[in-house]
Amino acid sequence: MAWRSSGTSNAELVENLWRNKLITQPLVKSAFLKVDRAHYAPSPSSAYEDSPQPIGHEATISAPHMHANAVETLLPFLLPKVEPGKQAAMGVASVKGQTGRPRRVLDIGSGSGYLTHVLAELVGDTGVVVGLEHIPALKRLGEGNMAKSAEGRHLLESGRVRFRVGDGRKGWAEPSPAGAQPGVGGPAATNGDNGETTEDNKDEAGGWDAIHVGAAAVELHEELVRQLRSPGRMFIPVDAGNGWEQYIWTVDKDDSGNIRKERLYGVRYVPLTDAPKS
Template identity: 50%
Template sequence: MAWRSSGASNEALIENLARNGLITQPRVKQAMLGVDRAHYAPHAPYQDSPQTIGHAATISAPHMHASACESLLPYLKPGARVLDVGSGSGYLTHVLAELVKPGGRVVGVEHIQPLVDIGIANTRKSAEGRELMDDGGIRYVKADGRLGWPEDAPYDAIHVGAAAAGFHQPLIDQLKVPGRLFMPVEENYMQHIYVIDKREDGSVTRKKDMGVQYVPLTDAPKG
């Protein structure tokens, strides 16, 4: 149904995603309605498809962002702390920040400065984004996302927007108890979403979900 969900406006896109069962939670729908994808996707922003944003990075299709939000939703409560690894153009970072306000904090991590700069500039295009950045609800940093961002840990929820070569232990270590990690993982030339939960007793479970195709979570380009 994803291919039928594109629209002529942000509202039409989100309504189509909901109509096609790709958004089922009202809180996710409201948050995505409140963040205009045109501020974050340079071409055909209301198409339900991934798009390049330069620097060997992409912005995922809207239905994948919806899936991530719905998976993490039990941990996205007002005041929660969230880490968005591979924040790219900043779109999902902003949506996550809408889901944890008031009082929440989302840190977007990118491995090259131009992508950090893009995320900041895009988020500041809207009054809502500017307010979140000025109040500390959104912060973008340059770092190796595979190592997380210990400065603001632990996190209620962590989203990874690029395919990891394995289960990076620093990310699991930076989860709260309880907490949830949503990440694509490369396995035998394929990629699957894994939902990793850290339970109240500190135990960790991994649930394998749908097959996907993301850009790899890698070192920053040289030069």
């Protein structure tokens, strides 16, 4: 149904994705409605098409239905702490051990910054989303696109969204912010409430509840798996090794640190590689 989901406005695009069941969670629909894709797409005339579009530097902004699926797959690991039972009432499955800490999300291959913004709408006021790019010009593009809206500027100024340059295959170590941004993306907590880092969890204090990878990796990079918090989930396209097949994988780490990997469906992404030579 992706080919029927394009619209002439952001609201129409999102409504079509909802009608075609490419968005199924009300919280996800609400987040996409808050982020105008025209601020992130390369051309206003095609901003609301449900298709990937080039943004330069051999990169693309993915089709909205792919972004929607990524967000829905990661959703239980994006939401801030809620009262017991409230997640179920919102139609979202709870995750054992996830309460009591600000959400930290890594968006590898953030490109235009569009999905980075959508993710930030879901993690709440205490969460942080880091967009990671290996090309400085794309890092600047994401920041510039986000600054086009008042909400985007607030996310940048508050530290709830940050763009960085680095090799996404190695993940990213983003420290908790200074006292000027209390609580934003803070450390994990084992006691469920106070946000303090203890000896048992200090190694995952800078890790990630959710990792989204927006380019096809040649393997499930173990460094990214290590950086997942317990519990945590990664959404990543991986090349099958034959030069033409790629598949979405999820990697789950449970509250005891056990790893489960699952292959989902075939896709076509640009590769997760070194930055192109200038």
